[in-house]
Amino acid sequence: SNTAVSVTLKDAWLSGFTDAEGCFNLSITSNARYALGNVIKMRYILDQKNNTILLIIRNLFGFGKVTFRSKTDGVYRYTATGFKQMNDVIAYFKLFPLLTKKAQSFDKWLTIHKFVCNKLHLTEEGLAQVRAWQKQINMENGITKKTGSAHP
Numbered sequence: 001s002n003t004a005v006s007v008t009l010k011d012a013w014l015s016g017f018t019d020a021e022g023c024f025n026l027s028i029t030s031n032a033r034y035a036l037g038n039v040i041k042m043r044y045i046l047d048q049k050n051n052t053i054l055l056i057i058r059n060l061f062g063f064g065k066v067t068f069r070s071k072t073d074g075v076y077r078y079t080a081t082g083f084k085q086m087n088d089v090i091a092y093f094k095l096f097p098l099l100t101k102k103a104q105s106f107d108k109w110l111t112i113h114k115f116v117c118n119k120l121h122l123t124e125e126g127l128a129q130v131r132a133w134q135k136q137i138n139m140e141n142g143i144t145k146k147t148g149s150a151h152p
Contacts, residue, residue, distance in 0.1 A: 007056045009088075014057065015096040022046045023102065023141045024109040026134055028127075035122045040130060042113055044080040044089050051076035061088055083117060105140040108133050 007014060023045050031039040047069070048054055054066045054076050064080035080089060090110060098106055112133050120126045 007053065007060060009060055009092050012096040014060075015093065015098055017053075018044075018046065018093075019098050019100040019102055021048055024106050025137055025141060026109065026112060026130075028131060028134060036124065036127055038127060040112075040116055040121060041081055042083060042086060042109065042116070044086070046078040047075050048078075049074050049076065054078040061085075083113070086113065101140055105137050108137050108140070112137075 025043050025045065027041045027043070029039050029041065030037055033039075044064075046054060046057065051066055051068075058064050058066055058078055058080075061080060063082065063085045064078055066076055066078050069075045069077050080086065090113065093106055097103060112130055115121060115126070115130065121130050
């Protein structure tokens with residue numbers, strides 16, 4: 001692995017890297033403090049054995065965390081979670097679109113992001129719609145051991 005790679009948000013490198021090593025997903029967790037007793041978390045995730053690159057990417061976006069994935073063969077994970085702060089991530093992938101089937105996952109994930117930002121998930125129907133989209137995204141991600149199996 002070549003750590004001399006200069007990672008910027010001004011070319012498609014990160015998009016290709018995400019096609020290979022990333023995923024977009026969301027989780028819906030029961031939490032009585034939130035409307036309808038659920039909280040929705042949107043995530044952009046990258047897995048890689050080289051945590052240097054993940055830390056560079058984290059610093060580019062200015063948020064998220066890099067953690068060691070226990071029970072793996074030296075794999076680190078960058079997890080970006082949130083709504084408002086995800087705008088730079090979204091802007092990047094609109095500029096440099098994904099090329100694999102992850103493009104479909106991203107499109108659905110983006111649909112959910114807009115839906116939730118517009119508070120449309122705060123009805124039973126809206127939450128049911130988000131759950132339906134969540135299933136589709138997880139199917140497209142293939143929820144392999146590599147991305148997302150710890151929190152399906």
